[in-house]
Amino acid sequence: MTSTVPTAGELPADIPDFPMSRAAGCPFDPPPTAIAKQKEAPLAKVRLWDGSTPWMVTRYAEQRALLADPRVSADITRPGYPLQTAVAPGSQSGSGSFILMDDPKHATMRRMVTAPFAIKRVAALRPAIQKIVDDLIDGMLAGPKPVDLVDAFALPVPSLVICELLGVPYSDHDFFQDNSKVVIKRDAAPEERAGAMRALGDYLDGLMGEKLAAPADDLLSGLTERVKAGELTRQEAAQMGVLLLIAGHETTANMIALGTLALLEHPDQLALLRDTDDPKLVASAVEELLRYLNIVHNGRRRVALEDIDIAGQRIRAGEGLVLATDIANRDPEAFPDPDRLDLRRDARHHVAFGFGVHQCLGQPLARLELQVVYSTLYKRIPGLRLAAGLEQIPFKHDGVVYGVYELPVTW
Template sequence: MTETLPTFPMARATGCPFDPPPQLRELDPISRVSIWSGETPWLVTGYDEQRAVLADQRFSADSSRAGYPHQSAAINARRRTFRTFIALDDPEHDRQRKMLTRNFMVKRVDAMRPRVQQIVDGLIDDMLAGPQPADLVTAFALPVPSLVICELLGVPYEDHDFFQACSRKLISRESPPEEAIAANEALREYLLKLIAAKQQTPADDLIGRLVSGQVAEGELTVEEAADMSVLMLIAGHETTANMIALGTLALLEHPDQLAELRDTDDPALIANAVEELLRYLNIVHGGRRRVALTDVEVGGQLIRAGEGVILANDAGNRDDSAFPDPDVLDIHRKARHHVAFGYGVHQCLGQPLARMELQVVYSTLYKRIPTLRLAIPLDEVQFKHEMVVYGVHTLPVTW
């Protein structure tokens, strides 16, 4: 008799929008699942086992390899057409990543903090002057990181409707492959034109520095620079935008935690709260993906060469061996060892920027609007179950 494997991803429990699916947490730390393509990769839910895989370069991040467990047909098609360094292995991954590293160093990112504070305050001013209820997503959560990444990259913010629409198609598991490829192609063409303009008129922004540096020196083609810019533009606003909105909703549902965060001026507690919210929510809820290059034993389980592996970070961040009482939101918890940004050589390049933006937002929004509250019941909030980045589609709030 053939064993019926659980299908990944699984559905969250009704009324528990912040928690991983219960079925996911009932599985062994490493077990087989079925995915959309009919493939049966290994699903890793244990915290220690996830870090072991992510730190082991015998597991490949190269999405073009046979056995790599893609998130959807659209993402499979897009990654076969457009390659970026996050889906490559060393040494090419390392070579391209190093071209960007200095732009996201902590000291450089921290120098941006006053400008981010100005952006956050300006958007709050606009929201307070506008009608109620307001949609926190469109009025605040999405514009904050979009403005920041546009200024960092040198992308005109007035084009945000275009790139945000493309981004939604690219991160939806439900997008038809041809629609995802068309959205990626449109973004690439847009950025190729921007690169051409910066070749004519040098600019002191991230894309401008790539153009005058690595592209001019032949280390990077203009197409590679454009694809790299597509990645940074999408990742630079989607993830943080969802953390702002979903984090706010989680705090509104935990008023004691919200009150403590609102009333503190302690930068250490604010930074700690950011780490705990990253752990608790883990918006990259479709898991990181790898494929074994050789036979490897992880946690007592043999994974053979060519077999796909999915790292369910939301389960890893709720593993009680790493985080006591993991289902409790506790802004005092020391949670920086979470895997929300991944682990190993492929961990998120932009994490210093995301952390800084979230610290500014969480230390400002609730002080400026102390009576902020949901304008609809929690069960009417529409969550992004179909997206590879979890969050809310809209968040009506009032004060």
């Protein structure tokens, strides 16, 4: 039987705030309140920063169904969309990004940047990525100890790769990394976040101007061809560049550092990875770490375009949805013994990259980067260990993307 949504006056008084807090001493696990809600029901009301009460979708099957449902919108401008944070007056709040659009415009814009991320094209980058990883490890081994793995390795690896792919000068990395950190910090002031987005937009617009005048063999130059053909405005091209630049380094950097920390805290699993020459085990390890850690920890946001009946519940048109993929990846119905890190597990069906038409465009590149890192770092520095206690590691509880701000290591 399908129930109807309660009115505001009928909402239960104990609706939890979202995002929820992780348990002290359990930095790799989702918040206990979220897991408790998952055990209770596939959908639960939560309260956001602005007092709105969207549905949190707690379970794997329902998340996949809704993420693939054309009646569910990713359009941030639609009424009822559950915003992550407050938006500065007059700012676009990221609405120029194709990941916050619906088909057909989403599909049209996405296709313009799909080719460089195709699996075969990405696979050809392996030798270049391997050299980047080896060079950075050489630098670490030649330098002082301890070292911050985030600053010395985890952040430079994907930054160098995405700069090469896009055609962005790596010499500008301090600028775009600093502004990216502001954009993805949940408690940054709306004006501060809008300013960082403007700075990045202006920067990419300037690069677009350079590529229009002198095209090169890179993704941004490819977008300028779309601008010349009238398929994109220069502003739209610059916004796509901002999205790809931020997503191309922040997410993978956090997975490198957080994944390394998780392995150091699970030495039996680290030994498996360090001692293997089997590329299938390395690939399996990447998928399991993506599932286990799930750095997108504030939920994927959507809004219902029509009434939707699912799992005995009716979601009304205009109601927001928060699809908590971190707990979907810990759903025991999809992953037996889900709280155990098991690098031999077949975790390829996880939803760390989302699902449906909006699943992560750059996932082939992220997978390759992580495979190269996880198969190289621990072999070349077999004595790698933390240079601080776990309780001293600063975690990104305040970020849209989860990870660590610093990871002091030695060997």
